[in-house]
Amino acid sequence: MLVTGNDILVPARAGKYGVGSFNTNNMEITQAIIHTAERLRSPVMVQMSEGAIKYGGQDLANIVIDLAERATVPVALHLDHGSSYESALKAIKMGFTSVMIDASHHQFAENIQETRRVVEAAHAMGISVEAELGRLGGIEEHIVVDEKDAFLTDPEEAVQFVEQTGTDYLAIAIGTSHGAYKGKGRPFIDHERIEKIEKLLSIPLVAHGSSGVPAEIVQRFRDCGGEIGDAFGIADEDLQRATQHGIAKVNVDTDLRLAMTVGVREILKNSPKEFDPRKIMGPAREVMSKIVEHKLGVLGSVGKA
Numbered sequence: 001m002l003v004t005g006n007d008i009l010v011p012a013r014a015g016k017y018g019v020g021s022f023n024t025n026n027m028e029i030t031q032a033i034i035h036t037a038e039r040l041r042s043p044v045m046v047q048m049s050e051g052a053i054k055y056g057g058q059d060l061a062n063i064v065i066d067l068a069e070r071a072t073v074p075v076a077l078h079l080d081h082g083s084s085y086e087s088a089l090k091a092i093k094m095g096f097t098s099v100m101i102d103a104s105h106h107q108f109a110e111n112i113q114e115t116r117r118v119v120e121a122a123h124a125m126g127i128s129v130e131a132e133l134g135r136l137g138g139i140e141e142h143i144v145v146d147e148k149d150a151f152l153t154d155p156e157e158a159v160q161f162v163e164q165t166g167t168d169y170l171a172i173a174i175g176t177s178h179g180a181y182k183g184k185g186r187p188f189i190d191h192e193r194i195e196k197i198e199k200l201l202s203i204p205l206v207a208h209g210s211s212g213v214p215a216e217i218v219q220r221f222r223d224c225g226g227e228i229g230d231a232f233g234i235a236d237e238d239l240q241r242a243t244q245h246g247i248a249k250v251n252v253d254t255d256l257r258l259a260m261t262v263g264v265r266e267i268l269k270n271s272p273k274e275f276d277p278r279k280i281m282g283p284a285r286e287v288m289s290k291i292v293e294h295k296l297g298v299l300g301s302v303g304k305a
């Protein structure tokens with residue numbers, strides 16, 4: 001069933017498990033996410049970035065909404081990294097049941113102002129809101145945040161921010177970053193910081209940049225002609241530990257991008273005569289489903305629906 005973000009994340013925080021929030025850009029990715037969650041009796045969130053909305057529009061949103069409505073587990077449709085009040089409201093009009101307003105690149109006061117506007121409007125329509133305080137490293141789709149500007153979330157500031165905005169859940173910067181290159185080896189996750197924030201805030205916390213970038217997928221990507229450098233993601237045990245300390249929503253995009261591409265590349269490489277779209281996208285859907293299954297296992301959400 002299609003529900004709001006709060007319907008999924010409040011129980012997750014209380015139950016000390018994480019809920020995967022997976023980015024989608026087409027039907028097969030959406031199916032891999034929702035069908036796997038159903039099979040494993042897991043709540044799940046499907047998210048679309050502004051780039052995905054530009055790419056697939058209401059057509060793609062309707063695929064997600066229809067699968068979510070018919071799903072036998074709770075599913076929310078979430079706007080990822082909404083960059084403005086207008087963008088958040090447009091998403092709600094499209095049928096989204098959770099929206100992020102990412103004003104984390106602004107000064108503290110502006111972030112509060114922008115976030116509060118969205119919270120008031122979204123709450124008036126019964127929609128949940130995610131906001132962000134602190135900056136991840138890596139490339140946030142519309143912002144390049146280089147190392148020196150990336151700063152981790154201050155626990156005391158987070159308390160003020162939540163009190164003054166009313167946001168339902170909060171994305172915190174705790175060492176993760178977007179993309180396939182999260183560190184020179186295992187990225188440093190500031191568990192002390194997470195545990196400080198956990199004690200001060202009772203709302204669900206959000207970890208962005210939570211792809212694991214599994215070595216096996218990276219190797220398969222290279223073996224079928226993909227070019228990728230020294231790719232590292234967040235370690236399963238770091239993610240698992242974070243879900244025991246307040247992290248309830250866990251954003252994953254890169255792993256599904258890599259998985260879909262591996263599926264397609266392997267077919268095109270090994271079956272050069274193949275040009276049936278179902279034979280090309282079907283195996284890619286399988287590779288993605290396995291990635292979703294692994295992630296739900298790490299997050300502890302299996303059987304929670």
Ligand SMILES: O=C(COP(=O)(O)O)N(O)CCCCO
Pocket residue numbers: 023049080081140141177178179180207208209210211212251252253254255
């Ligand atoms: O936090 C994430 C996902 O991060 P990751 O790149 O680790 O999958 N997102 O918000 C997805 C969009 C960012 C570009 O990938």
Ligand code: NA
Pocket residue numbers: 047079080081100130251
């Ligand atoms: Na988000």
Ligand SMILES: [Zn+2]
Pocket residue numbers: 081178208209251
């Ligand atoms: Zn993100």
